[in-house]
Amino acid sequence: MKHCDVIVIGGGHAGCEAAHAAARMGVKTALITLKREGIGVMSCNPAIGGLGKGHLVREIDALDGVMGRVADKAGIQFRLLNRRKGPAVQGPRAQADRKIYREEMLSETECRIGLEILEGEVIDLLMQGDRVCGVVLADGCEISADAVILTTGTFLRGVIHIGNIARAGGRLGDRPSVLLAQRLETFGLPMGRLKTGTPPRLDGRSIDWSGLEMQPGDENPVLFSFLSKSVSARQIECGITHTNSQTHDIIEKNLNRSAMYGGHIDGIGPRYCPSIEDKIVRFSEKESHQIFLEPESLSDHTIYPNGISTSLPVEVQEAYVHSIKGLERAEILQPGYAIEYDFIDPRSLRPSLELKDVQGLFLAGQINGTTGYEEAAAQGLVAGLNAAHIVRGKEAIVFGRSNSYIGVMIDDLTSRGVSEPYRMFTSRAEFRLSLRADNADQRLTKLGLDLGCIGEDRKAIFLEKMEQLDRAKSILSTTTYTPTQLNAAGIGVSQDGKRRTGLDVLAFPNVHVEDLQSLIPELCDMAPAIRVQVEYDALYATYISRQANDVDALKRDERHAIPSDFDFASIIGLSNELKQKLVGARPTSLAQAARIDGMTPAALALILARLKRGNRAIRA
Amino acid sequence: MDTIFALASAQGKAGVAVIRVSGPMALATAQSLCSGGLPARGMSLRTLRDSTGNQLDDALVLTFSAPASFTGEDVVELHLHGSVAVVSSVLRVLSDFKGLRLAEPGEFTRRAMENGRLDLSQVEGLADLIDAETDAQRRQAQRVLAGQLGDLAESWRQDLIRAASLIEATIDFADEDIPEDVTPEVRILIDRVQHDLIRETAGVVIAERIRSGFEVAIIGPPNVGKSTLLNALAGRQAAITSEYAGTTRDVIEVRMELSGLAVTFLDTAGLRETTDIIEDMGISLALDRAERADLRVFLADSKEELGVCFKGGDILVHPKADMRLDKIDSVSGITGEGLSELVDRIAAVLKDRSISAGLATRERHRIAMERAKESLEAASLFLDAGTNQYEIAAEEMRVAIRSLESLVGRVDVENLLDEIFSSFCLGK
Ligand SMILES: Cc1cc2nc3c(=O)[nH]c(=O)nc-3n(C[C@H](O)[C@H](O)[C@H](O)COP(=O)(O)OP(=O)(O)OC[C@H]3O[C@@H](n4cnc5c(N)ncnc54)[C@H](O)[C@@H]3O)c2cc1C
Numbered sequence A: 001m002k003h004c005d006v007i008v009i010g011g012g013h014a015g016c017e018a019a020h021a022a023a024r025m026g027v028k029t030a031l032i033t034l035k036r037e038g039i040g041v042m043s044c045n046p047a048i049g050g051l052g053k054g055h056l057v058r059e060i061d062a063l064d065g066v067m068g069r070v071a072d073k074a075g076i077q078f079r080l081l082n083r084r085k086g087p088a089v090q091g092p093r094a095q096a097d098r099k100i101y102r103e104e105m106l107s108e109t110e111c112r113i114g115l116e117i118l119e120g121e122v123i124d125l126l127m128q129g130d131r132v133c134g135v136v137l138a139d140g141c142e143i144s145a146d147a148v149i150l151t152t153g154t155f156l157r158g159v160i161h162i163g164n165i166a167r168a169g170g171r172l173g174d175r176p177s178v179l180l181a182q183r184l185e186t187f188g189l190p191m192g193r194l195k196t197g198t199p200p201r202l203d204g205r206s207i208d209w210s211g212l213e214m215q216p217g218d219e220n221p222v223l224f225s226f227l228s229k230s231v232s233a234r235q236i237e238c239g240i241t242h243t244n245s246q247t248h249d250i251i252e253k254n255l256n257r258s259a260m261y262g263g264h265i266d267g268i269g270p271r272y273c274p275s276i277e278d279k280i281v282r283f284s285e286k287e288s289h290q291i292f293l294e295p296e297s298l299s300d301h302t303i304y305p306n307g308i309s310t311s312l313p314v315e316v317q318e319a320y321v322h323s324i325k326g327l328e329r330a331e332i333l334q335p336g337y338a339i340e341y342d343f344i345d346p347r348s349l350r351p352s353l354e355l356k357d358v359q360g361l362f363l364a365g366q367i368n369g370t371t372g373y374e375e376a377a378a379q380g381l382v383a384g385l386n387a388a389h390i391v392r393g394k395e396a397i398v399f400g401r402s403n404s405y406i407g408v409m410i411d412d413l414t415s416r417g418v419s420e421p422y423r424m425f426t427s428r429a430e431f432r433l434s435l436r437a438d439n440a441d442q443r444l445t446k447l448g449l450d451l452g453c454i455g456e457d458r459k460a461i462f463l464e465k466m467e468q469l470d471r472a473k474s475i476l477s478t479t480t481y482t483p484t485q486l487n488a489a490g491i492g493v494s495q496d497g498k499r500r501t502g503l504d505v506l507a508f509p510n511v512h513v514e515d516l517q518s519l520i521p522e523l524c525d526m527a528p529a530i531r532v533q534v535e536y537d538a539l540y541a542t543y544i545s546r547q548a549n550d551v552d553a554l555k556r557d558e559r560h561a562i563p564s565d566f567d568f569a570s571i572i573g574l575s576n577e578l579k580q581k582l583v584g585a586r587p588t589s590l591a592q593a594a595r596i597d598g599m600t601p602a603a604l605a606l607i608l609a610r611l612k613r614g615n616r617a618i619r620a
Numbered sequence B: 001m002d003t004i005f006a007l008a009s010a011q012g013k014a015g016v017a018v019i020r021v022s023g024p025m026a027l028a029t030a031q032s033l034c035s036g037g038l039p040a041r042g043m044s045l046r047t048l049r050d051s052t053g054n055q056l057d058d059a060l061v062l063t064f065s066a067p068a069s070f071t072g073e074d075v076v077e078l079h080l081h082g083s084v085a086v087v088s089s090v091l092r093v094l095s096d097f098k099g100l101r102l103a104e105p106g107e108f109t110r111r112a113m114e115n116g117r118l119d120l121s122q123v124e125g126l127a128d129l130i131d132a133e134t135d136a137q138r139r140q141a142q143r144v145l146a147g148q149l150g151d152l153a154e155s156w157r158q159d160l161i162r163a164a165s166l167i168e169a170t171i172d173f174a175d176e177d178i179p180e181d182v183t184p185e186v187r188i189l190i191d192r193v194q195h196d197l198i199r200e201t202a203g204v205v206i207a208e209r210i211r212s213g214f215e216v217a218i219i220g221p222p223n224v225g226k227s228t229l230l231n232a233l234a235g236r237q238a239a240i241t242s243e244y245a246g247t248t249r250d251v252i253e254v255r256m257e258l259s260g261l262a263v264t265f266l267d268t269a270g271l272r273e274t275t276d277i278i279e280d281m282g283i284s285l286a287l288d289r290a291e292r293a294d295l296r297v298f299l300a301d302s303k304e305e306l307g308v309c310f311k312g313g314d315i316l317v318h319p320k321a322d323m324r325l326d327k328i329d330s331v332s333g334i335t336g337e338g339l340s341e342l343v344d345r346i347a348a349v350l351k352d353r354s355i356s357a358g359l360a361t362r363e364r365h366r367i368a369m370e371r372a373k374e375s376l377e378a379a380s381l382f383l384d385a386g387t388n389q390y391e392i393a394a395e396e397m398r399v400a401i402r403s404l405e406s407l408v409g410r411v412d413v414e415n416l417l418d419e420i421f422s423s424f425c426l427g428k
Helices: A013-024 A053-062 A067-074 A098-111 A178-186 A245-253 A276-282 A314-322 A373-391 A405-416 A440-451 A456-478 A483-488 A502-506 A521-525 A528-539 A541-546 A548-559 A576-585 A590-594 A601-619 B026-033 B084-095 B107-114 B120-125 B127-146 B148-172 B183-201 B204-212 B226-234 B277-292 B339-354 B357-384 B387-403 B413-423
Strands: A002-009 A029-033 A047-049 A075-081 A091-096 A115-119 A122-128 A131-137 A142-150 A159-162 A165-168 A191-198 A201-203 A213-215 A238-242 A290-295 A302-306 A332-334 A337-344 A361-363 B003-008 B017-022 B042-049 B055-064 B075-080 B100-102 B214-219 B252-258 B261-267 B295-299 B315-317
Touching (some): A013 A029, A013 A067, A013 A098, A029 A142, A047 A373, A053 A373, A053 A405, A067 A075, A067 A373, A091 A098, A122 A178, A142 A373, A314 A332, A456 A502, A456 A521, A528 A541, A548 A590, B003 B084, B003 B107, B017 B026, B084 B357, B100 B357, B148 B387, B226 B252, B252 B339
Parallel strands (some): A002 A029, A002 A142, A142 A361, B003 B100
Antiparallel strands (some): A122 A131, A131 A142, B055 B075
16 A cells, blocks of 8 residues: 555645645655646635735745745735734735636645645545544545545535525535545534635626726735745736615515525625625615725636625626626626535644544644635644654644734634634734734744754745844844934934933834934944834834733643643532533643633642643653 | 732731732832842831832731742732731732732642642642632622622723724724724723723722721511611611511611721611512512622521522521520620620621632722723824824723723623624625
């Protein structure tokens, strides 16, 4: 039988990132997916990044992942969201050329050393007791492995709805994975059902662009990867149009024919990505909704009308689309649809994304109840790194809430589960001011170097940048200046007699490195990127130091791992209510236990006492 | 590691209250209270003063240096004279030190554990204590929430969730149809909460509570002599007494000092089934107040059948001692028999409590409100600075909400998202 160290099932965003991560760690990896051309396919809107999501892409890139670089090559319109707000909440976003993205992802994957692509459908897992030891393909071929990562997205019992027509499918045009779903059922994992939708695609040549407002990208595009220097694809503009009262009338009249409103779907959909039906019902007072007309590719004419996802019958989709300005004669290339699918309650996962009850089996991506390419890719990365560690017999790599959005997401998923498709927002990160898109490399690349997942190019660039940053910071912090000196240099400070360093002064809003040049001439030859970085760091310095105690406490709790067979019920002194919550949630660390509602330090002390006693017993 | 402080209950040492400070700043803090000169380890008799030099108390100050201390960190114990006012002012002064904060329940134990200062059986022996602590807190919280502060706290919660969600919406949904300038509404909400906080912390309400002190409910079946007992305790005719059952229709309060503690006695309507609507109202009011009181004196032959739970520390005395042969554990308001024993028992229980839950909770709330007030002030300033500092305003809001957690309950991102999704049509 053929053997690989790590097998990744699924070539979507989670699967690609997982396979690359495992291969970068140096273990022999196979990526098994239905179709080679399906690698890197974007099921929905071809856009990458945004708020929270852009942060995730930067973090993936900081660990030498692929998503950022591929998105930079495929980007046809870049916009930095929240440009007018503080740097902590700015998120890079790009409209991507669907075709370039797929091709670039495929070529990256084909070129990766230690990574093999296999076409086929995985229909079963090979088991050895509670441990997964390989997969079975539809053609009967078996492959053994030390770790398996499952990233099948919406393919588990996927059902596609267009009006009252429902059919099985993992995506429009793709079959669902029925046999694999049956195997998963035998594990007795808690599962749920979610739904999502997508708008009809339009032919750009049939749209009347003349009267529409156009939105260009940023003049100075902000890219995703710390390695990218400039955009490579031609840049385009997006159109903007609006729904009107006629559109709303059509939709209202046909609500009972929508799969979602006709009672055909019971999965829970995301509130931040409602269908047009939803918008009209829930916000009936709104007379019009904005629609962005986003080209999907430079090489074909498909337009993605962002804002009108739907599960109405095709003829109703046609009618309401035609009621919209500019779309009067628009031709629908592919109807909008809703999809319902199974997900596995992520509370059954460890922070490494390995299942608590099935050794060697990792889950990543939409299968864990998330939505979005970036969320999927970030999980893939975590699963890939950890699968490699399992192969090597090393301990789990845990991302924390204090070092990354990746850590925030994994902790949210594994400790709280999901009630609707989970998407990243910056407001989910309590340490948002330090988890910025601009400093993702400072936060994570060092960790990546220690793990061994960073390539030589990135290593060199990173070390050079860190050296420059250190130098800049030391120049700015060695000398202190009196208010008189500062005022003389044109920086307004109060005459409080306090001496300040350059960094202290940069913490004032509206003070920039230029303003200090006359005082500190060495600053003149500081690279622009380094200047910006120093300014951003200084801007939040007081807040970050204020949070330092919280961060320390959190890290301390994260270090106390709770074994999976830990017996919460027998701890004397915990209230029954708390015991029940603990038994239900099965926290894997003291930090997770601390996030349970009603938990007190006293109760944590009791758990800790038991943990320590447990450890001692093992050592004895 | 931050430095924490709290009132450590001084069991069996009536009259002395111990405040414990643990962490890297413990010694420096104590030095500043005592105007310097404390040894790193030892026992000193000192006058404590606040930053403006006002005398707080003469205290016995015990210093321990890491790692040989209860928690394994630098620890200072301030043994105070125990009056409620003194303890509360020392806590107040401590809370004003930068970098110091009130300990969460069990936090000293937790630190001691982490630093290997407690053996594991000792920790597990604390289990009972933890239960009691949690219970005492729950009772306190219920009382706060049933009272006036509870209504306020609920309105703060709603205002703060709304305000924070507006700011977060402009941050996380910048590319959507959201009103660009949410400042006016946020400002109104913050100002409203701020206004309440200023009033509450200005001391009117809090001081009132500290002054009004403990509530002790006297309960029992009709006509057993509750009102007569109360009159005897108060030494004046406070409640109307008559020989007909059911005369005391309202809850009557009598305030007095009992061994230095402020105590409010509640005379509740006789507890019995009735068809009289007014009397029935009186009874349900009585039951309610009695449940929430710090202590209940059951003037009855048994603790059952009164419709009120007999909780830990509650006192059962038999009524009408003057008419009994066996006078053990009984009291008479008419002759005064058993009265001073009863007063001693009540005082002993309350003394013990004054050092734990009640005062500590009030002080915790005050500190929480002060911190929240500061953060909201800062949030307002950053809002004024315009959208480019919204994320900092949001951070200050987050701190404010966290500070008020003990009052308004935990607010997490899901609450904000709920508010955002119900008020804005999002999703392109
Ligand atoms: C209709 C639709 C609308 C969406 N709308 C949005 C949206 O508006 N916003 C948003 O953020 N996200 C949206 N998403 C979600 C986003 O596309 C996904 O979250 C993301 O692509 C998930 O990545 P993944 O890697 O988990 O799964 P996918 O990208 O779905 O990849 C799954 C892969 O597994 C392979 N596979 C499946 N079964 C097997 C098997 N048995 N053997 C081998 N290979 C197999 C498939 O070929 C595929 O390559 C939408 C998805 C769909 C389907």
